[in-house]
Amino acid sequence: MTGPDFSFEQDAMTRGAQVVAGVDEVGRGPLAGPVTAAAVILNPEDIPEGLNDSKKLSASRREALWETIHDKAEVSIAHASVEEIDTLNILRASHLAMERAVAGLTRVPDEVLIDGNMIPRGLTLPAQAIIKGDARSLSISAASIVAKICRDRVMWDLAQHYPGYGWETNAGYPSKSHREALQNLGLTPHHRRSFKPVHNILYQGKNVTS
CATH class of the missing domain: 3.30.420.10 (Ribonuclease H-like superfamily/Ribonuclease H)
Structure with a gap:
């Protein structure tokens, strides 16, 4: 092509x-x-x-x-x-x-x-x-x-401000490491709460990082 x-x-x-x-x-x-x-x-x-x-x-x-x-x-x-x-x-x-x-x-x-x-x-x-x-x-x-x-x-x-989610390599996409970090570290203000994987964690009452 x-x-x-x-x-x-x-x-x-x-x-x-x-x-x-x-x-x-x-x-x-x-x-x-x-x-x-x-x-x-x-x-x-x-x-x-x-x-x-x-x-x-x-x-x-x-x-x-x-x-x-x-x-x-x-x-x-x-x-x-x-x-x-x-x-x-x-x-x-x-x-x-x-x-x-x-x-x-x-x-x-x-x-x-x-x-x-x-x-x-x-x-x-x-x-x-x-x-x-x-x-x-x-x-x-x-x-x-x-x-x-x-x-x-x-x-x-x-x-650099929110280490641990791997954004420097996954650019915020739902890689395995990013999804695991969501479970372990909770949400940041930069997570899209309307997206199901994020919404589910919010619904479960996980911590939100300021």
């Missing part, structure tokens, strides 16, 4: 779009931490080489591309908090992060390419949803890389 290309962006440009942004989010599945989204506007004349779905790249390759993307493209990053995830639900919160990322761009896109099968309802710009877009669109691939690295760094920082 071939990697992502610029065809979706070029199609938008043939319809008159001059500025096309790719948007992706990371962090729907973790038990802790925010959900993070990135919006990226690539320069058609200077696209970084090696872009792909962030999950298909090594950590070192993602880091190198993070630098290149920031050098060559316009980037906006945004989050939805744990409180927003628990209040709204994870899908709506991830869409909120996407909306915020697009709003943070210095240029208003003429079209937005969204990874997934839904367009966030608060996004008023022309947009199309692209299933598995991070493996098909270079702009979305770039956004997936930026979002993942940013969120991983957020979780690494949180891990």
Whole structure:
């Protein structure tokens, strides 16, 4: 299977779009931490080489591309908090992060390419949803890389304040060690209480770490 290309962006440009942004989010599945989204506007004349779905790249390759993307493209990053995830639900919160990322761009896109099968309802710009877009669109691939690295760094920082949960390596996902730490150490303010494994521990009356 071939990697992502610029065809979706070029199609938008043939319809008159001059500025096309790719948007992706990371962090729907973790038990802790925010959900993070990135919006990226690539320069058609200077696209970084090696872009792909962030999950298909090594950590070192993602880091190198993070630098290149920031050098060559316009980037906006945004989050939805744990409180927003628990209040709204994870899908709506991830869409909120996407909306915020697009709003943070210095240029208003003429079209937005969204990874997934839904367009966030608060996004008023022309947009199309692209299933598995991070493996098909270079702009979305770039956004997936930026979002993942940013969120991983957020979780690494949180891990320094809340050791024992392994966030520096599991990024808040429900690894065995993370689930065991939940049972042994209790909850932190950064755990998503609406997620079943966390809710069950809260219901059992486990301690909450401040």
